[in-house]
Amino acid sequence: MLEHGGNLRDAAQRFGRHDWLDLSTGINPHHYPAPTVAAHAWHRLPEADPALAAAAAAYYGAPLMLPVAGTQAAIQALPRLRAPSRVVVAAPSYAEHAHHWSGHGHTLRQVDYAALDGAVDDCDVLVVCNPNNPTGATVAPQQLLRWADALAARGGWLVVDEAFGDTATSASICAQTGRPGLIVLRSVGKFFGLAGIRLGFVAAQPALLEQLADLLGPWTISGPAQQVALAALNDQPWQDAMRARLCAEGARLQQLLAGHGIHASGSALFQWWPEPDAERFWQHMAERGIWVRLFRHAARGIRLGLPPDEAGWRRLDHALSEWKPIQS
Structure with a gap:
């Protein structure tokens, strides 16, 4: 089975912590509020x-x-x-x-x-x-x-x-x-x-x-x-509002990374960059309880998604401020 994001059990086992900020998947952290399901859906x-x-x-x-x-x-x-x-x-x-x-x-x-x-x-x-x-x-x-x-x-x-x-x-x-x-x-x-x-x-x-x-x-x-x-x-009103929110948050994430010297590209839901020291960056973030997606092979780099709340944004900002890239 290929490796994918979202594998928090592996993260907890490897790093011995359970307070993860999971940015590894690119999945919208503000999920649609699922309605109550009719009882027959469980039975039929x-x-x-x-x-x-x-x-x-x-x-x-x-x-x-x-x-x-x-x-x-x-x-x-x-x-x-x-x-x-x-x-x-x-x-x-x-x-x-x-x-x-x-x-x-x-x-x-x-x-x-x-x-x-x-x-x-x-x-x-x-x-x-x-x-x-x-x-x-x-x-x-x-x-x-x-x-x-x-x-x-x-x-x-x-x-x-x-x-x-x-x-x-x-x-x-x-x-x-x-x-x-x-x-x-x-x-x-x-x-x-x-x-x-x-x-x-x-x-x-x-x-x-x-x-x-x-x-x-x-x-x-x-x-x-x-x-x-x-x-x-x-639910078109939810879709329209969420699309605008995600585009704004995607731009915010790109700007946050740029403020720390990381020039990334991506979509409204994630950012990616070809990090030359990808393994060490991934390790650095994991040690701070932030799970990002490491690409080891053809697309050697890092992908990370949107934090779910302001506490997550502050936590990511702080971890990025502690990252010391190798000077070329």
Whole structure:
């Protein structure tokens, strides 16, 4: 199993403390206030509620969407729906994509974002996170659609992971997923702060969604998760207010880091920078009870998310003030 953020049990075991400020995931710390769930949701088998898919299509602006048990379920299943193919995964990006496309007979290459345009003609499947996780970089929708058309012309796919797209709505291509070979993944966990209900959506043409649904099987989304998500997706006043709040807090985080000499980039939900002394920075923060995401390999650097409250902001500020980078 690959390493991910949010692994606080590992943090507690390694560092012997339990007062963690968890900034390791990029999940909204101000989660949607889940309503009381109807009693039958705990008792009945969770048959799919058409209202959930309809609410998701309206919220994300897609023609059709399939609910899945987190985008992770789709990431694991999509490679099983194609014959062995030449696959390019943009790098660096969410590691689960490359991990799963490397199996099932596929031939995998990881290509830097700057070189993707030259790689499209030499692959059958292109996988891009937009905005990227962990760097926050974005690819223009027009570019993505050109790639989608080129791939579809020879039976290929463009898979776009928009898990962090809720605060960058102008970059989304969900509305274009009626096109052949275009697949977009969306997550309820990040923007709504509801990672625990394990819910995401896939937008694509109907035939592909039917294949994916058949592969995933029945009862993929729990009854309580469906009810909570339906309320969240239909609550536009909360969405509008939260989007503005997160954009302001994202800018505040970038400014805080800059004030300590760290020039970061990212999204409204996280910041990332290629830290040359990443291991020591991660250790420094962990010793102060602040859990950040360390990237050790291709994207060597640090990603951290938003503090949940003013006490968290002060704690982060203080820990950053004690960080002494190695002078070059």
